[in-house]
Amino acid sequence: MDFALSEEQKMLEASLRGFLADRLPMGRRRAIAAAGSGHDAELWTGLVAQGLAGLIIPERHGGAGLGILDAAVAAECLGYHAVPGPFAASVVMASLALQASGTEAQQAAWLPKIASGEVRIAVGFASPVGQTGIAKVALEGTRLSGRVQSAIDGGGATHVLVFLETGQPALAAVDAKGVRATLLASLDRTRPLLDVSLEGAPAIVLSAANDALAARTRVLDAGRVMLAADTLGAAQSMLDQAVAFAKERVQFGRPIGSFQAVKHTLADLATTLEPCRALVWFAAHAQDALPDEARVSALQAKAHLDDVGREVARLATEVHGGMGFTDLQGLHYWWKRIDTNRQLLGTPERCRHEAALVQGWISS
Amino acid sequence: MELAYSEQYRALQGEVRAFIAKYGHLSPKPGGGRQRPSKKALDWQKLLLEHGYFARNIPAEYGGFGLPLDVLELAVIAEEIAKGGVYPGIMNQGISMLVPTLLEVGTKEQCAQWIERTIRGEVIWCQGYSEPESGSDLAAARTKADVVDGHFVINGQKIWTSSAHYSDMMFLLCRTEPDQPKHKGLSYLLVPMNAPGIEVRPLVTMTGRATFNETFFTNVRVPTDQIVMGRGEGWHVANVTLKYERLLLGDANRLSARLARIRELMERTNLDGQRVMDIPEYRDRLMRLQGEVMASKYHGLRLLTEQARGEDSGLKRLIVKYNGTLLGYRLSSLAVDVLGAAGLAYDAKDEAAETDEATAWHIDNMYDIGLMIGGGSTNIQKNIIAERGLGLPREPKTAPATRS
Numbered sequence: 001m002d003f004a005l006s007e008e009q010k011m012l013e014a015s016l017r018g019f020l021a022d023r024l025p026m027g028r029r030r031a032i033a034a035a036g037s038g039h040d041a042e043l044w045t046g047l048v049a050q051g052l053a054g055l056i057i058p059e060r061h062g063g064a065g066l067g068i069l070d071a072a073v074a075a076e077c078l079g080y081h082a083v084p085g086p087f088a089a090s091v092v093m094a095s096l097a098l099q100a101s102g103t104e105a106q107q108a109a110w111l112p113k114i115a116s117g118e119v120r121i122a123v124g125f126a127s128p129v130g131q132t133g134i135a136k137v138a139l140e141g142t143r144l145s146g147r148v149q150s151a152i153d154g155g156g157a158t159h160v161l162v163f164l165e166t167g168q169p170a171l172a173a174v175d176a177k178g179v180r181a182t183l184l185a186s187l188d189r190t191r192p193l194l195d196v197s198l199e200g201a202p203a204i205v206l207s208a209a210n211d212a213l214a215a216r217t218r219v220l221d222a223g224r225v226m227l228a229a230d231t232l233g234a235a236q237s238m239l240d241q242a243v244a245f246a247k248e249r250v251q252f253g254r255p256i257g258s259f260q261a262v263k264h265t266l267a268d269l270a271t272t273l274e275p276c277r278a279l280v281w282f283a284a285h286a287q288d289a290l291p292d293e294a295r296v297s298a299l300q301a302k303a304h305l306d307d308v309g310r311e312v313a314r315l316a317t318e319v320h321g322g323m324g325f326t327d328l329q330g331l332h333y334w335w336k337r338i339d340t341n342r343q344l345l346g347t348p349e350r351c352r353h354e355a356a357l358v359q360g361w362i363s364s
Numbered sequence: 365m366e367l368a369y370s371e372q373y374r375a376l377q378g379e380v381r382a383f384i385a386k387y388g389h390l391s392p393k394p395g396g397g398r399q400r401p402s403k404k405a406l407d408w409q410k411l412l413l414e415h416g417y418f419a420r421n422i423p424a425e426y427g428g429f430g431l432p433l434d435v436l437e438l439a440v441i442a443e444e445i446a447k448g449g450v451y452p453g454i455m456n457q458g459i460s461m462l463v464p465t466l467l468e469v470g471t472k473e474q475c476a477q478w479i480e481r482t483i484r485g486e487v488i489w490c491q492g493y494s495e496p497e498s499g500s501d502l503a504a505a506r507t508k509a510d511v512v513d514g515h516f517v518i519n520g521q522k523i524w525t526s527s528a529h530y531s532d533m534m535f536l537l538c539r540t541e542p543d544q545p546k547h548k549g550l551s552y553l554l555v556p557m558n559a560p561g562i563e564v565r566p567l568v569t570m571t572g573r574a575t576f577n578e579t580f581f582t583n584v585r586v587p588t589d590q591i592v593m594g595r596g597e598g599w600h601v602a603n604v605t606l607k608y609e610r611l612l613l614g615d616a617n618r619l620s621a622r623l624a625r626i627r628e629l630m631e632r633t634n635l636d637g638q639r640v641m642d643i644p645e646y647r648d649r650l651m652r653l654q655g656e657v658m659a660s661k662y663h664g665l666r667l668l669t670e671q672a673r674g675e676d677s678g679l680k681r682l683i684v685k686y687n688g689t690l691l692g693y694r695l696s697s698l699a700v701d702v703l704g705a706a707g708l709a710y711d712a713k714d715e716a717a718e719t720d721e722a723t724a725w726h727i728d729n730m731y732d733i734g735l736m737i738g739g740g741s742t743n744i745q746k747n748i749i750a751e752r753g754l755g756l757p758r759e760p761k762t763a764p765a766t767r768s
C-alpha cells in the first residue's frame with residue numbers, strides 16, 4: 001500500500017510548475033485572456049515540448065503513455081497557474097475517446113497529431129451529462145446535423161468531437177463545410193467554450209468500441225476528474241494567495257493574518273481543501289486501476305471539488321478586501337475557472353444524484 | 365500509487381481473519397467503553413495481546429508484542445477487525461495517551477511499572493488537565509504541588525475529568541514552580557486515585573449521564589519520583605499527550621462506518637410514505653457527506669503512507685482533529701434527522717440505552733459536540749492550523765504569567 005505520487009509524478013509536477021511560473025506571469029495570462037482566443041501559440045508550443053499534449057497517448061503513437069493520475073497531476077498544475085489553453089477535453093478526453101472507440105487506423109491517424117499539438121479537439125455531448133443548454137445532434141450516414149452549445153476547450157480547436165446519443169464519438173474539422181464553430185466570449189476567458197452548429201457536416205464516426213455507452217462514460221468520468229483536479233489547483237492557488245496577502249497586509253497596526261477571524265477563515269479553507277487532494281488522486285487512480293470504484297469516485301470528486309472550490313473562491317477573495325474585487329489583482333481568473341468547471345460535465349447536484357444511482361441506493 | 369497490499373500484508377490479513385474465525389465468538393460487543401472493562405473485555409484483550417493485534421509495537425518487556433513499528437500492519441489489523449465486527453480492544457486515556465507518552469519521554473522504570481498493566485486493561489487512567497479557570501488556556505493551570513519531605517503535596521481542583529469515578533490513576537498537570545513563567549512552572553505527575561485527600565464528584569453531561577467529574581485535591585501526597593520528565597517540564601509532556609489525543613479523535617475509519625449505517629437507515633425509514641433515501645433533499649445531504657468522508661478516508665491513507673516513510677506531514681496532520689470531529693457531528697446530525705419524530709423517545713439513564721438505535725444516535729450526536737470541545741476546542745485547532753500549518757502570525761500575547 002502506497003498512497004502517494006511516484007517520483008516520476010512529482011518530477012512531472014515540478015517541471016510543469018517551474019515552466020509555468022517562468023512563462024506565465026500575471027501579465028501574460030491577462031494578455032492572452034484579453035485576446036479571447038483561449039490559445040497562445042508560443043505557450044502551447046512550450047507546453048507541448050513539456051509533453052503535455054501526448055501525456056496519455058501510447059508511446060507507439062508519439063505520446064508518453066501515462067495514465068489518468070498523471071493527467072490529474074498536470075491538470076492541478078494548470079488550474080494552479082490558471083493556464084490559458086486546452087487540456088481536459090482536448091488532451092485527455094479526446095485521446096481517451098480515440099483509444100476506446102477508434103480503429104487501429106484511426107488511432108494511428110489522429111493520436112500522433114494530438115501528441116504533437118497540431119490537432120486540438122473540443123469535446124461536446126449530444127446527450128444528458130448534467131449540463132444545461134442545447135445539445136442535440138443527429139447522424140445521417142457520416143454527416144452530422146444539430147447543435148452543441150458549449151463544447152469544452154474551444155481555445156485553438158482545430159476539430160470538434162461530439163458524443164452522439166448512442167455513445168459513439170464523431171469527429172469533424174471546425175473549418176469543414178457545414179460546420180459553424182463560434183468561440184464564445186466565455187466567463188472564463190482563459191478557456192473559452194465553443195458553440196458548434198452542424199448542417200450535414202462530414203464526420204468520422206468512431207465505432208470500434210464494443211460497448212459505446214460504457215466507453216463514453218469512461219471518457220466523461222475522466223473529464224470530470226480532470227475538472228476536479230483543475231479546480232483543486234485553482235482553489236489551492238487562491239488559498240495560497242490569500243495566506244500570502246494576510247501576512248503582508250497591515251491594518252490596525254498588525255498584519256490582518258493575526259486577526260482570528262481571518263486566521264480561522266484560512267484554517268477552515270485549508271482544512272476542507274487539503275483532503276480534496278487525496279480524493280482527486282484516488283478518483284484518478286481509480287480510472288486507471290480500480291474499475292469498481294471509478295464511477296462513484298469520479299462523480300464524488302467532481303461534486304465535492306465544485307463545492308469546496310466555490311467556498312475557497314469566495315473567502316479567499318474576501319480576505320483580499322477591495323483588492324480581491326479588482327481586475328488588477330487578477331484573483332478573478334481563478335474564481336471564473338472554478339465556476340466554469342462547476343457548470344461543465346455535471347453540476348454537483350447532478351453528479352451526486354448519479355452517484356446514488358450508480359451505487360444502487362435509488363432506482364432510476 | 366499502489367493501493368493493494370503486498371504479499372507480506374496479505375499474509376497478515378489471512379492470519380487475522382483466521383484468528384477472528386477461531387476466537388471471534390469470545391469478543392465483547394464493539395462500542396461502549398464509558399465504563400470499567402468487563403471480565404469478557406479483559407479476557408479478549410489478553411487474546412489480542414498474545415497474538416500481537418494490540419500493543420504490537422510496544423516492547424515485550426513492557427507487555428507488548430515487541431515488533432518494530434509498521435503502520436501498514438496496524439492498518440491491516442484495524443481493517444480486518446472492523447470487517448470482522450469484533451472488539452478492537454480496550455480504548456481509554458491510559459492506553460491511547462499515557463502509554464505513548466511514557467514510551468516517548470518516561471523513564472525505563474516508569475514504563476516497566478505502568479505500561480503492561482495499563483494495556484491489559486487492569487489499570488485505568490484519567491486525564492487531570494482542565495480546571496475551572498483554565499481550559500483552552502491549559503498552561504494557566506493553578507492546581508499546585510509543593511515539595512515537602514520527599515513528597516509532592518497537591519492542592520486544587522480539576523474539572524471535566526472523564527472516567528475519574530472508576531479510574532485507578534491520574535496523569536496530572538499541576539504547578540510546582542510558582543516562581544517560573546506560566547509555561548515553565550508545570551509538572552506532570554502520576555497520582556493514585558485512592559490517595560487520601562482526593563474527592564471525585566460526578567458531573568452529569570448533556571446526554572443525561574455522568575461520564576465526567578470534578579476532582580478535588582486536599583493535601584494529596586505523592587512521592588517525588590512520580591513525575592514524568594523533570595520539574596517544570598510538564599508543559600512539554602502534556603503536549604506530547606495531546607498530540608496522541610488529537611490523532612485519535614479524528615479517526616476516519618469511524619466516519620466510513622457511520623456513513624454506511626446512515627445509508628442503511630435511510631433505506632428502511634419512511635417519511636410521509638416515501639423512503640427517506642428517495643427524497644432528494646435528504647439524499648443530497650447523504651451524498652455530500654459521502655464525498656467528504658471519501659476525502660477524509662483517502663487523506664488518512666496519504667498520512668499513513670507519509671508516516672510509514674517517516675515524513676513530517678505538517679498541515680496535513682494538524683487538520684485531522686477539526687476535520688474529523690466536525691464531519692462526525694454532521695453525520696450523526698443526519699442520522700438524527702432521518703430518525704425524526706419517531707426517534708425522539710430518549711432515556712439515557714442505564715447502559716442499555718446504547719442498544720436503542722435512536723437513543724444511541726442522539727447520545728453520539730451530543731457526544732460529538734463534546735469531542736469538538738475536548739482535546740483542544742475547534743477554535744484552538746484553527747489557531748494551530750493557521751499558525752503552525754499556514755505560518756500566519758500569532759496573536760499578540762496579552763495574558764500575564766499566572767501566579768498561584
Ligand SMILES: Cc1cc2nc3c(=O)[nH]c(=O)nc-3n(C[C@H](O)[C@H](O)[C@H](O)COP(=O)(O)OP(=O)(O)OC[C@H]3O[C@@H](n4cnc5c(N)ncnc54)[C@H](O)[C@@H]3O)c2cc1C
Pocket residue numbers: 260490491492493494495496498499500501523524525526527576733734735737738739740741742743744
Ligand atoms: C466530553 C469531554 C470530555 C473531556 N474530558 C476531559 C478529561 O478527561 N480531562 C481533562 O482534563 N479535560 C477534559 N475535558 C475538558 C476539555 O479539555 C475542555 O473543555 C477544553 O479544553 C475547553 O476548555 P473550557 O471548557 O474551559 O472552555 P474555554 O477554554 O472557556 O472555551 C470556551 C470557548 O471559548 C473559545 N476560546 C477559548 N480560548 C480561545 C482563543 N484563544 N481563541 C478563540 N477561541 C477561544 C473556545 O473555543 C470555546 O468555544 C473534556 C471535555 C469534554 C467536552
